[in-house]
Amino acid sequence: MKRKTMMPKLFAALVFALVAVAPAAWADETFKATLSGEQEVPPVITDATGKFKLQVNKAETEAEFSLRVNDGVRIRQAHLHCAPIGVNGPIVAFLAGDNAAGYDVDGKWISNATLTDTSISDPTCGATISALAASLRAGNVYVNVHSVANPGGVIRGQVEPTGGD
Numbered sequence: 001m002k003r004k005t006m007m008p009k010l011f012a013a014l015v016f017a018l019v020a021v022a023p024a025a026w027a028d029e030t031f032k033a034t035l036s037g038e039q040e041v042p043p044v045i046t047d048a049t050g051k052f053k054l055q056v057n058k059a060e061t062e063a064e065f066s067l068r069v070n071d072g073v074r075i076r077q078a079h080l081h082c083a084p085i086g087v088n089g090p091i092v093a094f095l096a097g098d099n100a101a102g103y104d105v106d107g108k109w110i111s112n113a114t115l116t117d118t119s120i121s122d123p124t125c126g127a128t129i130s131a132l133a134a135s136l137r138a139g140n141v142y143v144n145v146h147s148v149a150n151p152g153g154v155i156r157g158q159v160e161p162t163g164g165d
Contacts, residue, residue, distance in 0.1 A: 028055040031136050033143050033157030040156045041088050047071040048155050052143045060130035066111040074102025074148035081144050082125035085158050092122045102148040137161055
């Protein structure tokens with residue numbers, strides 16, 4: 001008799017434990033960057049700043065991103081580049097822009113945009129979102145925002161893992 005009453009309680013405890021840990025196991029992986037002119041190589045004196053957030057899905061087949069630029073003057077475009085801190089590297093994925101005259105940007109510029117394997121233009125950091133995620137974890141990817149005045153980049157930030165937020 002005791003065994004019959006223990007089984008439902010044991011089953012309920014097991015279900016509760018699985019539900020408690022499931023969100024962490026199924027969560028996207030989040031990466032962030034804070035962009036400034038000081039991080040450019042060579043550094044750029046500018047009032048512009050930025051924030052970048054990228055969430056890679058659990059299957060590592062796509063990544064959703066947002067990009068905020070504050071006090072951006074004649075911003076042309078933004079990319080992910082492949083290189084560690086302090087080193088310039090090739091563009092590996094296009095994020096936004098491509099306007100020769102530039103945009104004046106002050107606030108959220110791009111949101112709810114998605115990268116997939118076909119978004120990768122140069123396989124230096126990997127040819128798939130999964131390989132790109134490994135490069136992100138290793139600290140080898142940065143965001144670069146380009147302007148008319150600074151075509152090589154006006155603000156930059158190294159993308160870093162943040163956990164699952």
